Amino acid sequence: MDNSTVPLRVLIVDDEPLARSNIAVLLARDAGIQLVGQCGSAEDALEAIAAVKPDLVFLDVEMPECDGFEMLDRLGLSPPFAIIFVTAHHQFALRAFEVGAVDYLMKPFDDQRFQRMLERVKERIRIPGETRRFIVKNGNILHVVKYAEIDWIEASDYYSTLHSGERTHMLRRSLVDLESLLTPYGFCRIHRSAIVNLDRIRALEICKEGEYEIVLEGSQRLRMSRRYRKPILDRLG
Incomplete structure (x- = not known):
């Protein structure tokens, strides 16, 4: 239906x-x-x-x-x-x-x-989820950040930092909270302090001792924990 x-x-x-x-x-x-x-x-x-x-x-x-x-x-x-x-x-x-x-x-x-x-x-x-958004306050400006525009998210104590191109936005929500919210919309945990937008992944690079690094569209490199390797590979197909 x-x-x-x-x-x-x-x-x-x-x-x-x-x-x-x-x-x-x-x-x-x-x-x-x-x-x-x-x-x-x-x-x-x-x-x-x-x-x-x-x-x-x-x-x-x-x-x-x-x-x-x-x-x-x-x-x-x-x-x-x-x-x-x-x-x-x-x-x-x-x-x-x-x-x-x-x-x-x-x-x-x-x-x-x-x-x-x-x-x-x-x-x-x-x-669809790509039209969903966060409202983030920075000084006297309210920034509209669409889920689809986010490259990755980093844990920052009780806050989380949204990385979108060269811009960053601090959001008063935990990474655990955001992981639950964003997983249905193409985001995946890559280690205990980072979530990545799967659509922003350009390559997975195998490093020393079989460790992986994720390379994003903007050439940003992020370490991937072994714990999260299989879920990432499964979701990337």
Whole structure:
């Protein structure tokens, strides 16, 4: 079946019943949406996510006891669903995109604005992974870095460094987190502190004692750990 005809499974997480109801009413107008649950707390949401496996979650930022960001932290690796953060405050916008949100909905919102946002998000979810992107802040500039533009990613303590040609961008996400997120989109771990975009590999060079080096399109050379050699070779075919 063409996945464009399969309804998106949506979960709403908000501690305010009226807010949940408003979103549910608007979603009910879209035949391409299947509402699979509504949760009033992060605790309920964590159970629901495991049970209903949503494609898309409307997630309130500010909830008592455990907010939206804390809930995602408790999920561990990058969640297998898209996220729309819902809040009344602009200051959470950058952090929302840093943790991988596909969009950000400001309260209060009208029907037209909600519909435009939903159509935009549906398109992003349906299109191939090469169009996905990170939003990275550098000073007063927000850089848009598409997955397909990244050559490789390097662990940098609690951050990761995205290498894209001659440019580098610091992202506040762990390498383990990014590996989980990017593996379906053509990225692979090559040693404990680096992930590479397989489409950027130009050659594998056998060095002394049978060790391999990966040569990227821009002539950058990266060491490949023996532990990751077979997965890389298998994925390269």
